[in-house]
Amino acid sequence: MxxxxxxxxxxxxxxxxxxxxxxxxxxxxxxxxxxxxxxxxxxxxxxxxxxxxxxxxxxxxxxxxxxxxxxxxxxxxxxxxxxxxxxxxxxxxxxxxxxxxxxxxxxxxxxxxxxxxxxxxxxxxxxxxxxxxxxxLPPAGLEGRPRRLAVGWDGMREVTRALDCALTLCASDAEIDLISVLPLTAPPTLRTPAEDMCTRLQERNLSARQSLARAEHASVAATLLAQAVAGNADLIILGGFGHSPIRESVFGGVTDEVIRNRHTTPILIVH
CATH class of the missing domain: 3.40.50.620 (HUPs)
Known part of the structure; x- marks a missing residue:
């Protein structure tokens, strides 16, 4: 694209x-x-x-x-x-x-x-x-083609489309961090939800790694954004409305929380 x-x-x-x-x-x-x-x-x-x-x-x-x-x-x-x-x-x-x-x-x-x-x-x-x-866009805008990408990865269609789009926007030497946010009560696992996608990106000679974050006392959105900022991400990539917007507005969701709040890092979001 x-x-x-x-x-x-x-x-x-x-x-x-x-x-x-x-x-x-x-x-x-x-x-x-x-x-x-x-x-x-x-x-x-x-x-x-x-x-x-x-x-x-x-x-x-x-x-x-x-x-x-x-x-x-x-x-x-x-x-x-x-x-x-x-x-x-x-x-x-x-x-x-x-x-x-x-x-x-x-x-x-x-x-x-x-x-x-x-x-x-x-x-x-x-x-x-x-x-x-x-x-x-945050108030500071975008300084150039992003090099450090933080992807809120849950394996769903929406974030897959968002990642495909982001790969056309980023610098050729971009570093991609696939972040999976798990609830605090989730059991430990040998494989993360991002592992297969990380392997495929590496096979395309892209620098990709997987990260695991646990939502403790913060929401999934807050946990993801905090980890992206801590990693000095130039661009955050999200899938939009994996659940219905009505459910998100009533019960809460990553998309609705991102839309309603301020942010300091550019966010690419795709449904």
């Missing part, structure tokens, strides 16, 4: 303004065309607005100002701009349709959206319906 077209998504507030340069930097790393997308769910009387308590007048002012700022960046960088203004469900559906025309999607951290709920809704929709990899 070659990354030749990237869709970078922002909201209408000033929160995402400083993130445009970060997104442009990622497009340059992969020598890809960048499209700047504005997601702007229109407020409706009596219904939830994004951000909360947004009046129609203020919404129009924000969208107009943000559109001007995006086009100012786009003209300098020869980018395209797409505007998605509609009721929230229609705007998200239109964004999903557009996302399928690109190779990878960029979404900033939760801080770059003025409304955390819109950020979560967007990521859920894109993960489940776009069929594309999503790169969740």
């Amino acid at each position: 070659t990354i030749s077209s990237i869709l970078a998504i922002s909201d209408p507030t000033e929160a995402t303004d400083g993130f445009a340069d970060t997104m442009l930097g990622v497009a340059r790393i992969f020598d890809a065309e960048l499209t700047l997308a504005l997601l702007a769910p229109a407020p409706v009387a009596g219904e939830r607005a994004y951000p909360k308590h947004l009046t129609t007048q203020r919404f129009n002012e924000l969208v107009e100002a943000k559109e001007k700022r995006l086009w100012s960046v786009a003209r300098k960088e020869n980018c395209e701009v797409r505007i998605f203004v509609d009721l929230v469900d229609a705007a998200l559906s239109a964004m999903v349709r557009q996302s399928r025309c690109h190779d990878m999607l960029l979404v900033g951290p939760i801080d770059t959206f003025a409304d955390a709920e819109l950020h979560r809704m967007l990521l859920q929709k894109l993960l489940l319906l776009s069929g594309k990899p999503i790169l969740l």
